[in-house]
Amino acid sequence: MKKIIIFLLLHFVVNSPVIVCAKQLVTIYGDNNYPPYSFQENDQPIGIYFDVLKLVFSKMPDYEVKVKMIPWKLGTSCLKRGECMALFPPYYVKDRLPWMQLSEPILKEDIVVFGKAEKLKGKASWPQDFMGFQFGLNRGFNTYGLGGDAFGDACKAGKIIIQEAKNNDHNLKKLEKGRIDFYLNDRLIDISKYPSIKRGIVVSSNYGHLGFTKKEENFKYLTDFKKKFNIIIKQIKASNQIEKIVQSYIK
Numbered sequence: 001m002k003k004i005i006i007f008l009l010l011h012f013v014v015n016s017p018v019i020v021c022a023k024q025l026v027t028i029y030g031d032n033n034y035p036p037y038s039f040q041e042n043d044q045p046i047g048i049y050f051d052v053l054k055l056v057f058s059k060m061p062d063y064e065v066k067v068k069m070i071p072w073k074l075g076t077s078c079l080k081r082g083e084c085m086a087l088f089p090p091y092y093v094k095d096r097l098p099w100m101q102l103s104e105p106i107l108k109e110d111i112v113v114f115g116k117a118e119k120l121k122g123k124a125s126w127p128q129d130f131m132g133f134q135f136g137l138n139r140g141f142n143t144y145g146l147g148g149d150a151f152g153d154a155c156k157a158g159k160i161i162i163q164e165a166k167n168n169d170h171n172l173k174k175l176e177k178g179r180i181d182f183y184l185n186d187r188l189i190d191i192s193k194y195p196s197i198k199r200g201i202v203v204s205s206n207y208g209h210l211g212f213t214k215k216e217e218n219f220k221y222l223t224d225f226k227k228k229f230n231i232i233i234k235q236i237k238a239s240n241q242i243e244k245i246v247q248s249y250i251k
Helices: 002-015 048-057 071-081 141-145 149-156 168-176 221-237 241-249
Strands: 024-031 039-042 045-046 063-070 085-087 100-102 105-115 134-138 161-165 182-186 199-207 212-213
Touching: 024 039, 024 045, 024 048, 024 071, 039 048, 039 063, 045 063, 048 063, 048 241, 063 071, 071 085, 071 212, 085 241, 105 168, 134 168, 141 149, 141 182, 141 199, 168 182, 168 199, 182 199, 212 221, 212 241, 221 241
Parallel strands: 024 063, 024 085, 134 161, 134 182
Antiparallel strands: 039 045, 085 212, 100 212, 105 182, 105 199
16 A cells, blocks of 8 residues: 555656746846946956845845946936836936836945045035036936036036046046046045045935836836845845945955
8 A cells, every 4th residue: 555655646746747936037237337336347247236236136036137237328228218127326316207216225325526635625615616617527427416406507507517528537537637627426436546636525425226217017027126126125234234345345
């Protein structure tokens, strides 16, 4: 009798259909020129946000996530058209709300004015003390998101002149050569190759997010992905893991 039961059990195990739940493949895009937060080396993604997101995605077993780094302006256009699902790391910008939804805040960034010591001297009121000067910004960066409403309005009115360049190094070279007066970006960017350039006042603080398209019909899994992502971000922030990642990039 035992032999018959064992035979029947083996027969059932061998011949029963195996249900395998395949992971949902997802592609996330990131800014390829925003060190130390989001960039690439040897065609591989790297940076603070990438390391944070890699940790988050490792805790999302239903998804297999691929990260592609692209120019920021291309990434925002792609997201606006609904051709990609998500992009990192946008700030909150009111003008983007019709076509972008933001994740739980990931990381706080302090935006500072970079310049030569003699030009920064005595400038403590933002943006009033900087009217009439030329600022460098990375191409595709939003004046309101980076420097606040008063700065954005001053740029729009022509009271502050904006010159865009490809990335941090291009702007820092222009600043060193006197082709622009100031450069606006995050306090952690590497200026070690430019000893004449100093950090000035903090002009704003922004949180970086994972930005999602609002064309949810193009990505049926978006609602579930976003919900799980936000839960895990809250958990790892509470455990101080993000701060440890940031510290690993500070030299």
